[in-house]
Amino acid sequence: xxxxxxxxxxxxxxxxxxxxxxxxxxxxxxxxxxxxxxxxxxxxxxxxxxxxxxxxxxxxxxxxxxxxxxxxxxxxxxxxxxxxxxxxxxxxxxxxxxxxxxxxxxxxxxxxxx
Amino acid sequence: xxxxxxxxxxxxxxxxxxxxxxxxxxxxxxxxxxxxxxxxxxxxxxxxxxxxxxxxxxxxxxxxxxxxxxxxxxxxxxxxxxxxxxxxxxxxxxxxxxxxxxxxxxxxxxxxx
Numbered sequence: 001x002x003x004x005x006x007x008x009x010x011x012x013x014x015x016x017x018x019x020x021x022x023x024x025x026x027x028x029x030x031x032x033x034x035x036x037x038x039x040x041x042x043x044x045x046x047x048x049x050x051x052x053x054x055x056x057x058x059x060x061x062x063x064x065x066x067x068x069x070x071x072x073x074x075x076x077x078x079x080x081x082x083x084x085x086x087x088x089x090x091x092x093x094x095x096x097x098x099x100x101x102x103x104x105x106x107x108x109x110x111x112x113x114x
Numbered sequence: 115x116x117x118x119x120x121x122x123x124x125x126x127x128x129x130x131x132x133x134x135x136x137x138x139x140x141x142x143x144x145x146x147x148x149x150x151x152x153x154x155x156x157x158x159x160x161x162x163x164x165x166x167x168x169x170x171x172x173x174x175x176x177x178x179x180x181x182x183x184x185x186x187x188x189x190x191x192x193x194x195x196x197x198x199x200x201x202x203x204x205x206x207x208x209x210x211x212x213x214x215x216x217x218x219x220x221x222x223x224x225x226x227x
Contacts, residue, residue: 006157032213043203043219044158049212057212090157094213100146100165103207103215105157 002027006091006106013113019064019078021109023091026072031093033074034103035066038088050074051096086113116141120204120218127194127225135189135221137178137204145206147171147180147187152201152220161189161202194225 006023013019025031032051036044046059048066056066063082067075074091091106121136139147146165150158162171167182176191187204204218 034214044217046214049214051212092158094207096213100163100207101213102148102150102160102163103158103213105150105159108155108157110155 002093002104004091004093004104004106006109008109009107010110011112013081013111015083015113016080019076019081019085019111021076021089021091021111023074023076023106024072025074025093028072028093028095030071030096032096033068034092034094035074035076036090036092038090038108040087044090048076081113083113086111116145116206116208116216118204118206118216118218120202120221122219122221124222124224127223129196129225129227130193131225133189133191133194133198133223135202135204135223137187137189137218139185139187139204139206139216141185141206141208141216143209144182145209147178148205148207148215149176149178149187149189150203150205150217152203154200158203194223196225196227199223199225 003026034049035047050068089109092103094103117140148163149161151161152158162173164171164180170179178189201220201222203220205215208214
């Protein structure tokens, strides 16, 4: 069966520090991968998606970047965090080519920038 | 572009009450529609889905029907339990290769005993 791992679960970082959140998927190959951010009491904002290794599409201009160095690994990064980067970050995957299937989400990372 | 509008919350109900959470959407073409549930401190998990008009998705006593004529996908449950307390998200998926999803803002449901 497929599983998705996301870590760390919680993170407190000072303003200006770097960030690296990692997400890995097991049990499937060539998935579509997604990074979402959820602000407190708000819906999900799609930040990045990837349809293959090294292929990253950005949905919104921001202080963050994403990379996909391996088929089932998706990394969210920042060189210098801002206070506004605080939020709940969710990684998700979906089988490529099957848009009638659901997305599977990781447990999320609660990031607090202080 | 695509959009999903959900009934604003929070919603507070007594146990065994009837639940309706409204969801309407705007999309080009024929999207697939989903309801996800998020328990505190966790990621989202699929509750139910419908992939074409007039389909009814159901799971754990929850139901939603894909209504193309009204572009709606309202979530219903006949008798809620305390354990149903969570945030509910309506979503649609875009029929492109990336399968990007568009989410509503979420509706927080609290069920009191």
